[in-house]
Amino acid sequence: xxxxxxxxxxxxxxxxxxxxxxxxxxxxxxxxxxxxxxxxxxxxxxxxxxxxxxxxxxxxxxxxxxxxxxxxxxxxxxxxxxxxxxxxxxxxxxxxxxxxxxxxxxxxxxxxxxxxxxxxxxxxxxxxxxxxxxxxxxxxxxxxxxxxxxxxxxxxxxxxxxxxxxxxxxxxxxxxxxxxxxxxxxxxxxxxxxxxxxxxxxxxxxxxxxxxxxxxxxxxxxxxxxxxxxxxxxxxxxxxxxxxxxxxxxxxxxxxxxxxxxxxxxxxxxxxxxxxxxxxxxx
Amino acid sequence: xxxxxxxxxxxxxxxxxxxxxxxxxxxxxxxxxxxxxxxxxxxxxxxxxxxxxxxxxxxxxxxxxxxxxxxxxxxxxxxxxxxxxxxxxxxxxxxxxxxxxxxxxxxxxxxxxxxxxxxxxxxxxxxxxxxxxxxxxxxxxxxxxxxxxxxxxxxxxxxxxxxxxxxxxxxxxxxxxxxxxxxxxxxxxxxxxxxxxxxxxxxxxxxxxxxxxxxxxxxxxxxxxxxxxxxxxxxxxxxxxxxxxxxxxxxxxxxxxxxxxxxxxxxxxxxxxxxxxxxxxxxxxxxxxxxxxxxxxxxxxxxxxxxxxxxxxxx
Numbered sequence: 001x002x003x004x005x006x007x008x009x010x011x012x013x014x015x016x017x018x019x020x021x022x023x024x025x026x027x028x029x030x031x032x033x034x035x036x037x038x039x040x041x042x043x044x045x046x047x048x049x050x051x052x053x054x055x056x057x058x059x060x061x062x063x064x065x066x067x068x069x070x071x072x073x074x075x076x077x078x079x080x081x082x083x084x085x086x087x088x089x090x091x092x093x094x095x096x097x098x099x100x101x102x103x104x105x106x107x108x109x110x111x112x113x114x115x116x117x118x119x120x121x122x123x124x125x126x127x128x129x130x131x132x133x134x135x136x137x138x139x140x141x142x143x144x145x146x147x148x149x150x151x152x153x154x155x156x157x158x159x160x161x162x163x164x165x166x167x168x169x170x171x172x173x174x175x176x177x178x179x180x181x182x183x184x185x186x187x188x189x190x191x192x193x194x195x196x197x198x199x200x201x202x203x204x205x206x207x208x209x210x211x212x213x214x215x216x217x218x219x220x221x222x223x224x225x226x227x228x229x230x231x232x233x234x235x236x237x238x239x240x241x242x243x244x245x246x247x248x249x250x251x252x253x254x255x256x257x258x259x260x261x262x263x264x265x266x267x268x269x270x271x272x273x274x275x276x277x278x279x280x281x282x283x
Numbered sequence: 284x285x286x287x288x289x290x291x292x293x294x295x296x297x298x299x300x301x302x303x304x305x306x307x308x309x310x311x312x313x314x315x316x317x318x319x320x321x322x323x324x325x326x327x328x329x330x331x332x333x334x335x336x337x338x339x340x341x342x343x344x345x346x347x348x349x350x351x352x353x354x355x356x357x358x359x360x361x362x363x364x365x366x367x368x369x370x371x372x373x374x375x376x377x378x379x380x381x382x383x384x385x386x387x388x389x390x391x392x393x394x395x396x397x398x399x400x401x402x403x404x405x406x407x408x409x410x411x412x413x414x415x416x417x418x419x420x421x422x423x424x425x426x427x428x429x430x431x432x433x434x435x436x437x438x439x440x441x442x443x444x445x446x447x448x449x450x451x452x453x454x455x456x457x458x459x460x461x462x463x464x465x466x467x468x469x470x471x472x473x474x475x476x477x478x479x480x481x482x483x484x485x486x487x488x489x490x491x492x493x494x495x496x497x498x499x500x501x502x503x504x505x506x507x508x509x510x511x512x513x514x515x516x517x518x519x520x521x522x523x524x525x526x527x528x529x530x531x532x533x534x535x536x537x538x539x540x541x542x543x544x545x546x547x548x549x550x551x552x553x554x555x556x557x558x559x560x561x562x563x564x565x566x567x568x569x570x571x572x573x574x575x576x577x578x579x580x581x582x583x584x585x586x587x588x589x590x591x592x593x594x595x596x597x598x
C-alpha cells in the first residue's frame with residue numbers, strides 16, 4: 001500500500017513519466033503473455049507471404065522469411081526484459097559490491113578502484129565488443145558483458161555514496177554497539193542506498209537496450225535465431241528500401257522502451273535523497 | 284597549475300600500463316596457441332613456429348609483455364593477418380575518415396547542442412523548455428544505427444540528395460566536395476550526443492543562475508542579455524568543456540556503429556571487420572590507440588578545466 005502511495009507521489013503531475021511507466025508495464029505484459037497473444041509462431045517460415053506490408057493478418061508485416069513481425073516483436077519484448085534485468089543484476093551486484101567494499105576498506109579499495117579506472121579507460125561499446133570476441137554469442141554472455149560494462153560506472157557511483165555515508169553518526173553508533181563490518185555495510189549502509197540504486201538500475205536498463213541492439217546490429221550480440229528487436233533490425237537492413245515497416249516497428253519499440261525507462265529514471269531521481277542526486281548521471 | 288599538470292600526468296602512467304597489459308593479455312585469453320591465433324587459419328606449422336620464436340612466445344609471460352611493450356613504444360603494433368601489412372599502416376588508412384567524421388560531428392554537436400540548451404534554460408518551466416528537454420531525451424533514446432538507416436532511407440533513397448555510403452578520400456578525387464559523404468553519418472553520430480549536451484548546458488546554466496555573482500550583476504542593473512551571456516553562459520560552458528572527455532568515449536562507441544551503417548572506411552568499421560575476420564593484431568592495435576587517445580583527451584580536458592576554474596588545481 002505504501003509502495004503505491006509513494007509511486008503516486010513520485011509520478012504526480014508527471015504525465016510523460018506516467019505514460020512511460022504504463023508503456024513499460026505493457027511491454028512486461030507482452031513479454032509474459034507472448035505465447036498466448038502472438039498470432040503466429042515467431043520462428044515459422046512462410047515463403048508465400050514474405051515481405052508483405054502491414055495488414056490485418058500481419059499487423060507489423062512480415063520479414064524476408066515470411067515470419068510474422070508482430071509475433072516476433074512480442075517475443076522480442078521478452079529478450080528486452082531479460083537483457084535489461086540481467087544487465088541490471090550483474091552491474092548492481094558486481095559494481096555495487098566493488099564500490100561499497102572499496103569505500104569501506106580503504107586499502108583494498110585503492111586497488112579495486114584502480115582496476116575500475118583501467119576498465120573505464122575503454123569506451124563502453126568497445127569493451128563490450130572485445131569481451132564478446134572472447135565469448136560465444138549467447139543470451140547469457142550478452143547479459144554478462146553488458147552488465148560488466150555498467151558495473152564499472154556503478155562501482156564508481158557507489159564508492160562515492162558509501163564514502164559519504166561512512167562518516168555519518170549512525171555508522172559510528174553501530175560501530176559502538178559492536179556491529180561487525182558485514183552488518184554495518186549491509187544492514188546499516190545498504191538500506192540507505194536502495195533508492196539511488198533503483199535510479200541507477202533504471203538508467204542501466206535503458207542503456208542496456210541500446211547496447212544490446214548495437215551488438216545485435218554488428219552481429220556480435222544475441223545469436224541470430226533469437227527474435228530480439230535488435231536482431232530484427234539487423235536482419236531487415238538490406239530490405240529496408242522495399243520493406244520500411246521492418247525498420248519502423250522494432251525501432252519504434254526500442255525507442256519507446258528506452259525513452260520510457262529514461263523518463264521513469266528521471267522521475268525517480270528527483271525523489272531521492274538530494275545528497276545523491278548529482279552522483280547519478282542519466283540522460 | 285604546473286604541479287597539477289605533472290601530478291595528473293603521473294597518475295596516467297600506471298593506468299596506461301595496466302590498460303596495455305589488458306590489451307596484451309587479450310590475445311592470450313583467446314583459446315588456442317597465440318601464434319596460431321595471430322596468424323589465422325591459413326598458417327602453416329613452420330610459420331607458427333617462426334612467429335613463436337619472433338614474438339618470444341616460448342618465453343615467460345612477463346618477458347613477452349615487456350618485448351611487446353618495447354615494440355609498441357617503438358611504434359610497431361605487429362602485422363595484420365588479413366592485409367599482410369603493418370597494423371600502423373592499416374590504422375593510418377582509416378584515420379582520415381574517422382578524424383574528419385569526428386570533427387564534423389563536433390561541429391553538429393556544438394551548433395545544435397549549445398544554442399538549444401541555452402534556449403531551454405532561458406525558458407525554464409515553459410512549454411519551450413519541456414519540448415526541448417523532452418525532445419533531447421527522446422533523441423538520446425534512439426539507437427544510432429536506426430537513425431542512420433532512416434536518414435539513408437529519406438535523404439539517399441527517397442530524395443536522392445546525399446550519398447548513402449562510402450567515403451572517397453579528399454586527397455584522391457573530389458576534394459572538399461567529398462565531405463558531403465560525411466554529412467549524414469556525422470549528423471547520425473551527433474544526434475544522441477547533442478541531446479546530452481543540450482541537457483547539460485541547460486542544467487549548468489540553471490546552476491550558475493543561482494550563484495551570488497549573477498545576483499550581484501542583476502542587482503547592479505546590468506541588461507538581462509548581458510547577464511546571460513557574460514556571467515551565466517561563460518561559466519556554464521566550463522561544465523560543458525568538462526564533459527568533452529565523456530563525449531569522446533561516446534563518439535568512439537557510436538562511430539563503430541555509424542561507420543558500419545554508412546560503410547565508411549574508418550577506424551570504427553575496422554574494429555568490427557577485424558573482429559569478424561579474427562584479425563587479432565589489428566583489434567589489439569586499434570584498441571590500444573583508442574585507449575591512449577581517450578586518456579590523453581581526458582588529461583587535456585582536466586587541464587583545460589583546471590585552467591578555466593583555478594579552484595580545481597588547488598584541491
